[in-house]
Amino acid sequence: MTLAQIGEDELLARIFPLLPVPAATSLGPGDDAAVIASGIGETGIVLTTDTMVRGKDWLDEWSSAADVGAKCVAQNLADVAAMGARPAGLLVTLIADAATPLQWAVELSRGIGQAAAAADTGVLGGDLSSAGAGVLSVSITAVGRLDGPPVTRSGARPGDVVAVAGTLGRAAAGLELFLAGDWQDARADAVELLSAQRCPSPPLAAGPRAAQAGARAMIDLSDGLVRDAGRVAAASGVRIELLAEALAQDIAALAPFVGGEAARACVLAGGEEHSLLACFPAEQELPQGLPQGFRPIGRVLAAGPEGPGVTVDGVAPQVSGWDHFGG
Amino acid sequence: MTLAQIGEDELLARIFPLLPVPAATSLGPGDDAAVIASGIGETGIVLTTDTMVRGKDWLDEWSSAADVGAKCVAQNLADVAAMGARPAGLLVTLIADAATPLQWAVELSRGIGQAAAAADTGVLGGDLSSAGAGVLSVSITAVGRLDGPPVTRSGARPGDVVAVAGTLGRAAAGLELFLAGDWQDARADAVELLSAQRCPSPPLAAGPRAAQAGARAMIDLSDGLVRDAGRVAAASGVRIELLAEALAQDIAALAPFVGGEAARACVLAGGEEHSLLACFPAEQELPQGLPQGFRPIGRVLAAGPEGPGVTVDGVAPQVSGWDHFGG
Structure with a gap:
């Protein structure tokens, strides 16, 4: 059986039981972002990650490298915002065919940098990996800070x-x-x-x-x-x-x-x-x-x-x- | 010019100036992990990310999916440890050809889960993305906690x-x-x-x-x-x-x-x-x-x-x- 045959939801149902949740976690997988306690009152650090793959999440014919970078930042920071948190930084992973033009990577970085700066945040680190012919993907992990308890998906009440x-x-x-x-x-x-x-x-x-x-x-x-x-x-x-x-x-x-x-x-x-x-x-x-x-x-x-x-x-x-x- | 022609170090030198560092960062890119202040004394949260790509970082002939998962955890947690920090959680991204066997993803998760549990940590969240034929990569972002100032690369002194x-x-x-x-x-x-x-x-x-x-x-x-x-x-x-x-x-x-x-x-x-x-x-x-x-x-x-x-x-x-x- 392949991933295509089982589908995303059932795949997650199979793998979640194999993955322990860390001890001091305020909120584990399943919401827009996870939350770990910061140690100060009810505040915490939120963490989320989102990936874009060429040919699946964008086409080069439609989107510039700067578009891709800015979109990947936006997707991740929206998850941070949806917890009620402010951005604290990004980690960026580029997996690229070594034949990728340098200019594409530079424009990607420009898009990431501009979108991050517009959101009053920036890049904490990242990783570069080479991959096979034609492969190009951008993964971002976003970190945020909460000033109070996180806003989850589970608190809605009749009458709201x-x-x-x-x-x-x-x-x-x-x-x-x-x-x-x-x-x-x-x-x-x-x-x-x-x-x-x-x-x-x-x-x-x-x-x-x-x-x-x-x-x-x-x-x-x-x-x-x-x-x-x-x-x-x-x-x-x-x-x-x-x-x-x-x-x-x-x-x-x-x-x-x-x-x-x-x-x-x-x-x-x-x-x-x-x-x-x-x-x-x-x-x-x-x-x-x-x-x-x-x-x-x-x-x-x-x-x-x-x-x-x-x-x-x-x-x-x-x-x-x-x-x-x-x- | 391609990424292969310019090489990793020169690529980083080109893109770093385009990436702002977030305001409350204690330590930005360039060490084993970045550090953001937790807000309590000199302690902080460390963050690092590391990716493995099939055909570059492992071969299926040599390594099981569980090996790959455990190795990716080990690489990331070693970076956390190198700052003097304890693991606080992992975010896992799987980018996979939809034709990837379900069993491979399950065994990967088992390897990640076991390696995380052995290090007294676990998985906070992650992302799944499909990609073209044959593509398979695993990215992990690791989070850690410091009990004091981070140990960086820059503090060695003659006589040590x-x-x-x-x-x-x-x-x-x-x-x-x-x-x-x-x-x-x-x-x-x-x-x-x-x-x-x-x-x-x-x-x-x-x-x-x-x-x-x-x-x-x-x-x-x-x-x-x-x-x-x-x-x-x-x-x-x-x-x-x-x-x-x-x-x-x-x-x-x-x-x-x-x-x-x-x-x-x-x-x-x-x-x-x-x-x-x-x-x-x-x-x-x-x-x-x-x-x-x-x-x-x-x-x-x-x-x-x-x-x-x-x-x-x-x-x-x-x-x-x-x-x-x-x-």
């Missing part, structure tokens, strides 16, 4: 307001445009969607703000709104009800570029957006309303007899997922 | 005693036996050398012990005794004088397997041993002598007119190095 910081569906709409093939002559507003696919701009500062404001659960939208909201629902044992009305403008903004049907799919299921989804105590409990950058898009309800899940105006949406090995 | 914890040259001698080709019928004592190549056993506990005992500089022997001692010499601005007499037994132990000339090369230049080289204040300054597990193999001298470097009985040894891209 569901809110999002950042855009929805734009990276996926950009991918649609790339796949449609006529992107090289794109209009200026379409180029913004292509850019969102090449390199997302997660609302990193909104993560610690949400934690400060009392967010009870949070996740980075890497695999699509419904799928990632479903992870919060499952971890918290609740139903997350999204309001179609609250998403209508996101869909309408994308429809002229990809059509109405695809626009809805992008908003509900589009991956790689790296916006933040958070659940807050119902608004009346927050004297100052939602923290800056967040807008309400739904409610947390008690899980019904069908168990935890996600609904849009009461109906479970049909969206497809993504499996690294199964495709 | 140079000591090593762990074996010398055994992994390289094992590689010689593999390359010689008749390893499948190896005698029991030769099998131990093959095992040292498949998976080293770094003296991890000796690292924090050395820090506790006042080690002024330390490094993990990943690229060979002379090359790694040279890094300490360069960072500290000193000459490291190794005593041939202190290495004679290490060489004699390997000579029956690989011949006297190769045995000397293995001890002086053999990589992947992951023993610890440390410099301590001259023995009279240490009431209890060297910490458990360390044996003296040389002295730190002032750098002469020829600058920092390494000598054996006063002579600069001729040893070859290793470049990931240049070969």
Whole structure:
């Protein structure tokens, strides 16, 4: 049996029992990032890692080396932000065919450096490895600091307001445009969607703000709104009800570029957006309303007899997922 | 120009200026591991990352998946130990052709889990990515905790005693036996050398012990005794004088397997041993002598007119190095 045949979720289910969790771990695998205690009160250090592989996570025809570097930083820092943490540094691993142009590695580093600097962080270290013909991958481990307890996926409670910081569906709409093939002559507003696919701009500062404001659960939208909201629902044992009305403008903004049907799919299921989804105590409990950058898009309800899940105006949406090995 | 043409050192020299170092970093890139302040006194968190690629860092004919997992853990934890830190957790990234057998991934995880448990640590998280046909790589980021200031490469002072914890040259001698080709019928004592190549056993506990005992500089022997001692010499601005007499037994132990000339090369230049080289204040300054597990193999001298470097009985040894891209 191969990895493709078993798929990512079942593979993880097979290997997790073989991997001990370190003793002083506050939070092990399974959330956006792990947490180890810093030793000071309830604060901690968060750790996460995310990899990009040429041909799977990017195509050289669409993305520059600087795009790849900046995107890999963004993906990792979004996971840090989703715990409510601030970035403390990155470790970068480049696995490259020795025939890779020097200029590509230099531009990758420039993209990483600029994205890190924009997030007020930088590079702590890394590793270089050579690999076979055509192989090129970038792995980043991001480290963050918490000022208080981490915001996990499991704290949502019925009555909470569901809110999002950042855009929805734009990276996926950009991918649609790339796949449609006529992107090289794109209009200026379409180029913004292509850019969102090449390199997302997660609302990193909104993560610690949400934690400060009392967010009870949070996740980075890497695999699509419904799928990632479903992870919060499952971890918290609740139903997350999204309001179609609250998403209508996101869909309408994308429809002229990809059509109405695809626009809805992008908003509900589009991956790689790296916006933040958070659940807050119902608004009346927050004297100052939602923290800056967040807008309400739904409610947390008690899980019904069908168990935890996600609904849009009461109906479970049909969206497809993504499996690294199964495709 | 390609990565192969420019080589690893020059590539690093080109990209380091593009990578900002995070603000609260106690120690950035360039040592065995980076250090960020934990916020408590002089203690800190150390971070390091190391990758293994099939066909470059291992061959399936020689190494089981469990060997690869355990070796990748050992390499990373040796870097943690070389700072004087204790392991606090690992993040593991597997980049694999989707046609990789499930059993390989399961055995890899078993090897990682066992090596982590033996070092009293475990796995905090990780990432899975698919890649093209035949690609298989394992990257680990290791996190450690310091009980005091880190032991860097730059603190050696003339008069210090140079000591090593762990074996010398055994992994390289094992590689010689593999390359010689008749390893499948190896005698029991030769099998131990093959095992040292498949998976080293770094003296991890000796690292924090050395820090506790006042080690002024330390490094993990990943690229060979002379090359790694040279890094300490360069960072500290000193000459490291190794005593041939202190290495004679290490060489004699390997000579029956690989011949006297190769045995000397293995001890002086053999990589992947992951023993610890440390410099301590001259023995009279240490009431209890060297910490458990360390044996003296040389002295730190002032750098002469020829600058920092390494000598054996006063002579600069001729040893070859290793470049990931240049070969």
